[in-house]
Amino acid sequence: QSVLTQPPSVSAAPGQKVTISCSGSSSNIGDNYVFWYQQLPGTAPKLLIYDTDRRPSGTPDRFSGSKSGTSATLGITGLQTGDEADYYCGTWDSSLSAGVFGGGTKLTVL
Amino acid sequence: VQLVESGGGLVKPGGSLRVSCAGSGFTFSGYTMNWVRQAPGKGLEWVSSISTSSTNIHYADSVKGRFTISRDNAKNSLFLQMNSLGDEDTAVYYCARGTWGGGGLNYWGQGTLVTVSS
Numbered sequence: 026q027s028v029l030t031q032p033p034s035v036s037a038a039p040g041q042k043v044t045i046s047c048s049g050s051s052s053n054i055g056d057n058y059v060f061w062y063q064q065l066p067g068t069a070p071k072l073l074i075y076d077t078d079r080r081p082s083g084t085p086d087r088f089s090g091s092k093s094g095t096s097a098t099l100g101i102t103g104l105q106t107g108d109e110a111d112y113y114c115g116t117w118d119s120s121l122s123a124g125v126f127g128g129g130t131k132l133t134v135l
Numbered sequence: 136v137q138l139v140e141s142g143g144g145l146v147k148p149g150g151s152l153r154v155s156c157a158g159s160g161f162t163f164s165g166y167t168m169n170w171v172r173q174a175p176g177k178g179l180e181w182v183s184s185i186s187t188s189s190t191n192i193h194y195a196d197s198v199k200g201r202f203t204i205s206r207d208n209a210k211n212s213l214f215l216q217m218n219s220l221g222d223e224d225t226a227v228y229y230c231a232r233g234t235w236g237g238g239g240l241n242y243w244g245q246g247t248l249v250t251v252s253s
């Protein structure tokens with residue numbers, strides 16, 4: 026059971042928009058930055074969003090991050106087949122003094 | 136920036152193994168480093184982190200008391216000593232550069248597979 030809760034899967038058609046939720050608590054999402062990682066099949070994870078809503082160079086502006094209270098959201102617009110991957114939210118938990126990840130969400134672009 | 140893990144392999148339950156991560160292309164001593172693992176077909180699990188001068192070290196509860204993280208800044212290397220290994224420790228072990236306090240884990244290695252089996 027992960028500390029952060031994500032939906033196991035989401036799907037949408039090419040060109041459409043999708044959101045992935047990440048629910049936590051006051052000791053993790055509510056108190057710290059949220060990060061999003063993309064893991065393409067058979068590869069290592071890659072940082073997609075950092076400090077809750079910032080994009081590293083190389084992350085298209087189709088990807089966005091936001092946070093409200095103890096929940097965070099990853100948004101992807103203009104879906105492409107190349108976006109099919111597993112997406113993980115992560116943050117620091119101040120009570121556990123540990124990094125925590127969500128269970129991951131598999132995105133399917135139909 | 137490149138991170139290359141090594142040292143994975145097959146180990147019997149109760150055994151020990153040390154995995155390493157060699158960093159290059161950046162000032163290794165200037166960055167917090169992490170180990171993150173992923174069991175086959177499962178999600179990511181943060182394992183441990185170590186600050187630049189090794190003064191701040193944290194572990195996941197699942198490995199506390201069994202795993203030890205260390206680094207050698209002179210050799211641009213990160214280590215994870217794993218003792219009392221169990222089936223639940225079977226995973227790909229990734230090293231990752233960065234901190235949860237800002238910036239995130241912004242570079243990852245390709246991982247090294249540790250299999251615990253009799």
